[in-house]
Amino acid sequence: MFAGPQLRSDGIKLPEDYGIELPEWLINCLEVVPPAVGECCPTDSKALLACSFDLAFRLHKGQFRASGDPYIVHPLAVANLLREIGASPKVIAAGFLHDVVEDTSITLELLEGYFGNEVSGLVEGVTKLGGIHFPNRTEAQAENLRKMFLAMARDIRVVLVKLADRLHNMRTLDSLQADKQQRIAQETREIYAPLANRLGIGRFKWELEDLAFKLLEPDQYREIQQEVVTKRSEREKRLAQTVELLRERLQNSGLKKFEISGRPKHLFGIWSKMQRQDKAFHEIYDVAALRIIVPNLESCYRALAVVHDTFRPIPGRFKDYIGLPKPNGYQSLHTAVIGRHRPIEVQIRTPEMHQVAEFGIAAHWKYKEGGSPAVGNTEKFSWLRQLVDWQQEENSSDHNDYLSSIKEDLFDEEVFVFTPKGDVVGLRKGSTAIDFAYRIHSEVGNHCYGTRINDKLCPLATKLNNGDFVEIITTNTAHPSLDWLNFVATPTARNRIRQWYKVSHRDETIQRGKELLERDLGRKGLDSLLTSEAMKKVAERCNLKTTEDLLAALGFGAITLHQVLNRLREEIRLQNMNTHIPETNNEIAKQVSTNAEYASPKESSVKTSPILGLEGLDYRLGGCCSPLPGEEIIGTVALGNHGITIHRQNCANISNIPSVRQLPVKWNEELSSHDTKFSTQLKIEVIDRVGVLKDILMRLSDSSINVSDARVQTSYGKPACIDLRIELKSSAQLAMTINKIRAMADVIDIARTGLS
Known part of the structure; x- marks a missing residue:
């Protein structure tokens, strides 16, 4: 199938010919592989593992990691981790091949032909999006996570490969630059360790957390590590005495087949508890715990009775995770007692429960190897179904909001x-x-x-x-x-x-989105723009199906005009590689529809002046007070040839202008028939939380109020300040808008200001 030197007749090298150290289980696969292994889709498990490793070795040949090691060392380590947690041969094969589509010339179609749709589907699920340019790392991270969660919803085994990949990468970060180490460690703590916890894979979770802790808080890591090492002998002696006493009591109660042992808490868990409870290391009593493994469910509660009879239980510290399991399937009895004059935590579980606690979903598959497992209606994966449902329904291009919600959901x-x-x-x-x-x-x-x-x-x-x-x-x-x-x-x-x-409100939001584009791009040629291939691509980039959905999202405030125009410029550049990037909105409109002429919004101005008493004179509304219909106004003659400025009569600047330069003016009472709108600036002080701006914009959209500019200023530990420029018809609409925003729970204060 793949020609190369030193091949046996079946197309697979001898184990010693690969030039790297191989685990015993893989050597066994390579040595007993039958001649038919060169054919497509091997059905024998050992043949599958031998073929997948051999192909990965050949494709990655000549590639090296940042450490200088041959690249094949990484997929080999990933496959080994998957085998350790009990993953099936097809998942282990995907571990060997998880980087080949991203880093070599092979395609998913070829991979499916060689190993079948299950293995290729797993590889596709962990392959990052290629061939797409993202404007920033946040957007790339969000889109790749979207892809991974959708793949997990189809086949939950995808996440096993991804977690094993991340764990080995975390173990070997030393060769990377410090800033990249920090970024990967932060992502591991915020996404992948909580994901391992959600799936009950305690063995991965603990190590991922400790490795991230070592990089992100190195001083605290070393300090706790030293504390644990210093007090180890004392702690082990105390635990040994407690274990012997409990073993004797359990045997006397009639329990014969059981295991009892002490276990250390992982360092990040100790540090987190210190932070959460604001305590020093010596005040944290459960840096180690006892684990009792008994043969069956009944024995769990019998053992609990013995523990509580032997030592005094601490009130409020008993938790029955057997009767009410954790969402990830974890089951165990937890209690805290006073043992040897010090509190100690005790966990009681069966061997099956222990397997689930260590290996999570890998310990109790609900499908056979030949199936195509999906999340389905399994209750333990309800959080994943909801997350996928949300990202499909929301279609949000607010990548920061999406990442924040993922972190909240996982944590x-x-x-x-x-x-x-x-x-x-x-x-x-x-x-x-x-x-x-x-x-x-x-x-x-x-x-x-x-x-x-x-x-x-x-x-x-x-x-x-x-x-x-x-x-x-x-x-x-x-x-x-x-x-x-x-x-x-x-x-x-x-x-x-x-x-x-x-x-x-779909019709309203679509019309509103269209008006926003008309304002910046002009009316002529807009229909051509909306049906163009470039605009369809923009909709896809925003996770939307049609340009109509794009207009609705724009009108609703789920995406901004700035985002749409930036992506539209890039799509035009990609479609016309020999032309320059359109820099202005005018150029965008002309580029998409060559027969359309740009029409300035000024050309569609109303024929009737909204201000009476000016008799054709040029005028502008004062930015200092931004008057609105319904308010008493006055005109002032500007020095030089600058026309008339319209102020509110109570504007503070009027007192500084001589009466000889003041003109009596008033609003045109027929103004409403022309649907003219005027800009007003609002300053809103809010509690700083994710999504608060979107919630405010949604209320404004509900009232059909256009937002022409929005800026947010935040400071750590302080309220956020939002400056909004909105377009209104009257002072009455302004009053209703202010009252509506002020009624929100997150709003501390709101005030009208001059236009900036």
Whole structure:
């Protein structure tokens, strides 16, 4: 299949001919491989592993890592990690091949022909997006994570390959520059370690956290490491005494087959607890713990009784994760007792539970090797289904918002509540009845009218606690309120509310998006622009299906005009490689539709002047006070040849202008028939949180108010300051707008200012 030197008749080298150290299990595969291994899609497990390794070796030949090692060392290490956690041969084969599409000339089609669609599908799931230029690292990271989560939804085994890949990369970061080490370590802590935790792969989680900790907080890492080493002998002696006492008591109780051992906590876990509880190292008692493994479920509770009979339990520290497992499938009994004059943590579980705690989803596959496993309706993957549903429905191009939501979803603790029928529902900590309603079904959330929590009527914004019984009251006439966005905690609920709003106001938001483009690009040729191939590509880049969806997202505020125009310029450049990048909006319009002439928005100005009393004189509205129809105004004659400036009569600058230069003017009462709008500046002080600007823009969009400029200033530990330039018809509309924004829970203050 692939020609090369020193080949056996079956096309595979002898183990010693690869020139690198191979693990024993791989050597066994290479030595017993049958002659038929050169054919496509080997069905024998050892043949599959031998072929996939050999192909990876050949494709990566001549490539080296930053450390100087042959590149094949990395996929070999990834495959070895996958084998250690019990992954199947096809997953291990994908570990060998996970970088070949990204880093060599082979295609996914060829890979599928050699190894079948399962292996190629796994490789595709972990392959980064190639051939696409991203304007910044954040966008590239967000889009690659979107791709990975969608692949995980189709086949959850994708994440095993990705986590093994990341773990070996973290082990071998020393050869990279310091800034790149920091960036990778930060991403590992924020995304991949929590992802391993969500999937219950404790062995990966602990090492990823410690490796990131070592790079991100090196001084604290060394300090805790030294503390652990210094007190090890004392701790081990104390644990040994406790173990012997418990072993004797457990045997006397009739338990014969059990294991009991001490285990050290990983360093990042100790440091996190020190930070969370604001304690010094010597004040953290559970830097080590006892683990008791018993043969069956009944024995778990018998062993617990023995522990509590032997040592005094600490109130409030018992947790039954067997009766109520963690979302990742983790099961165990946790208790804390006073042993040998010091508190100690004890965990009790069966061998099966221990396998799940160590290896997570790899320990209990719910499919056979020949299947095509997907997330399906498995409850433990509900968080992944919701995340994928959200990113498909939201279609947001706000990459910072997307990354923040992923981190929140992976990190957040959960609360467990009950439906009226007694079914358990897991929700993000801080969730409300609205989050619960949307977790049950979209229609339940969309028609939610009220809630009973523990048989008591409560406000919809009430936060849920562990053990609450929640009942949702619905009515056909009820519909989501934008105010709900101020207190819902889950991305699912937040985006279902926005989705309902966008669908119910779709025509308005499409028209609004079109008006925004008309304002900057002109009316002539806009139809040609919207149907152009470049604009379709822009929609795809924004994770939208059609240009109509793009207009709706633009009108809704999910994407900005700046984002659309920047991507449009780049798409035009890619389609016309021999032409220069269009720098202006005028050039964009001309480039897309050569027969269209640019029309300035000024050409479509109303025929009737909104100001009466000027008799054809040139005028402008004063930026210092930005007057609006409905307010008393006055004209002032500017020095030199600068026309008339219109101010509000209570403008502070009027007192400095002599009365001889003041003109009586008033608003045209027929102004409304021309739908003229005027710019006004608002300064809004808000609590600094992700998405607050989008929530404000959504309220403005709901009132059909255009935002021509938005700027945000943030300072660590202080409220954020948002400057908005909006277009209004009257002072009455301004008052309603200010009241609507002021009513938001995150808004501290709002004021009208002069135009900047």
